[in-house]
Amino acid sequence: MLLYNSYSARKEEFVIPTDRPVTVYVCGVTPYDTTHMGHARTYLVFDVLIRYLRWKGAEVIYCQNVTDIDDPLFERAKRDGVDWRKLAELHTAQFLDDTMAMNMLRPTYYPKASHEIPSMIEIIEHLVAEGYAYVREGNVYYSIDRAEAFGQMAQMNYEQLLETANERGNNPNDPFKEDPLDFVLWQRSKNDEPIWESPWGPGRPGWHIECSAMATRYLGEQIDIHGGGRDLIFPHHSCEIAQSEPYTGKQPFARIWMHTGLVWLGEAKMSKSLGNLVFVRDALMQYDPNVLRWYLLNFSYRKDFSYEEKGVAYTQVRVERVRQALHVSGGSGEELEIEQVRTEFDMHMSNNLRTPYALNALLAGAELVLAAAAEGRTVTAAQSLLVDITEAIGLRLS
Numbered sequence: 001m002l003l004y005n006s007y008s009a010r011k012e013e014f015v016i017p018t019d020r021p022v023t024v025y026v027c028g029v030t031p032y033d034t035t036h037m038g039h040a041r042t043y044l045v046f047d048v049l050i051r052y053l054r055w056k057g058a059e060v061i062y063c064q065n066v067t068d069i070d071d072p073l074f075e076r077a078k079r080d081g082v083d084w085r086k087l088a089e090l091h092t093a094q095f096l097d098d099t100m101a102m103n104m105l106r107p108t109y110y111p112k113a114s115h116e117i118p119s120m121i122e123i124i125e126h127l128v129a130e131g132y133a134y135v136r137e138g139n140v141y142y143s144i145d146r147a148e149a150f151g152q153m154a155q156m157n158y159e160q161l162l163e164t165a166n167e168r169g170n171n172p173n174d175p176f177k178e179d180p181l182d183f184v185l186w187q188r189s190k191n192d193e194p195i196w197e198s199p200w201g202p203g204r205p206g207w208h209i210e211c212s213a214m215a216t217r218y219l220g221e222q223i224d225i226h227g228g229g230r231d232l233i234f235p236h237h238s239c240e241i242a243q244s245e246p247y248t249g250k251q252p253f254a255r256i257w258m259h260t261g262l263v264w265l266g267e268a269k270m271s272k273s274l275g276n277l278v279f280v281r282d283a284l285m286q287y288d289p290n291v292l293r294w295y296l297l298n299f300s301y302r303k304d305f306s307y308e309e310k311g312v313a314y315t316q317v318r319v320e321r322v323r324q325a326l327h328v329s330g331g332s333g334e335e336l337e338i339e340q341v342r343t344e345f346d347m348h349m350s351n352n353l354r355t356p357y358a359l360n361a362l363l364a365g366a367e368l369v370l371a372a373a374a375e376g377r378t379v380t381a382a383q384s385l386l387v388d389i390t391e392a393i394g395l396r397l398s
């Protein structure tokens with residue numbers, strides 16, 4: 001199949017392996033708040049990718065992590081006067097409830113960063129020993145001078161990289177850093193932050209090393225598809241490459257880097273800082289999960305889009321047509337044959353997951369079934385074909 005690789009900035013042929021499982025790693029949430037549409041869209045795209053790979057006969061091993069060591073989680077716990085572990089557990093459980101309500105597949109592995117410290121320390125020790133990282137006063141930094149083409153995937157110059165990193169949590173004024181873009185592998189914990197022991201003293205890991213450690217531990221030194229929202233390309237995924245490749249000695253760390261576009265509300269990106277979030281559980285009080293799934297998949301996964309209630313409402317009609325087609329009783333006349341619907345669905349999905357077109361093919365198939373049933377034709381085989389497609393895209397309509 002063809003998949004757009006953010007690393008090479010073009011569509012590439014991804015040959016689905018038949019002699020081994022496909023490995024997929026998707027960066028998970030920081031569990032301190034409720035699941036919003038931006039999250040739902042990202043995890044839904046990977047849910048559909050995995051369903052499609054399985055539909056094509058592949059075995060898929062899917063790892064999604066929980067980022068339960070992260071500044072926003074600790075800050076929220078402090079603000080609310082609650083234990084960070086309890087807060088993380090609560091929101092992880094809620095996230096899983098929301099994704100289950102949306103009929104998303106459970107990952108094969110679902111590791112929590114806080115349980116994976118030894119593998120992070122092992123990678124950091126290796127990077128220090130090989131001169132990729134340096135230790136200052138209990139902190140360990142990655143030296144971007146040593147990285148091969150650091151930030152290449154972001155396609156930005158140094159100034160743009162630095163500006164972007166600063167917007168996303170980098171501290172360029174850290175006096176211990178040799179370069180303002182060097183990033184933290186291990187840091188001394190601030191007062192009343194959680195602490196783990198390490199060879200460099202008590203502290204906690206940086207965010208990027210968490211994913212390098214979990215991805216290599218659960219999926220191996222090289223993974224097939226690594227995904228996340230587009231805002232993770234830099235610095236998060238670029239830092240993962242810089243850490244993982246010298247550690248394993250293997251390139252590339254991920255064969256395909258796959259990124260989803262962002263969800264907006266009106267004129268602004270949906271974000272916690274702006275407070276303009278639409279939560280999945282609120283939307284599900286109003287709409288059938290199949291409707292929400294169809295609506296979110298009706299945009300090309302790499303594109304940004306603005307969430308609109310009227311769009312969701314409009315989608316209801318389409319979902320209802322497919323549901324009717326699956327339940328309609330035909331007659332005993334000439335059998336309807338719609339094999340071309342399966343071919344068309346497959347063609348669009350294998351072309352970089354063109355879900356809007358794949359859904360149109362499904363809808364067209366449903367219309368054929370409804371028309372044929374009205375003429376008294378036999379539609380049972382066509383209905384089974386439609387069921388097979390709805391399952392491949394995660395709709396539960398039969």
Ligand SMILES: [Zn+2]
Nearest residue numbers: 027028211236
């Ligand atoms: Zn990650």
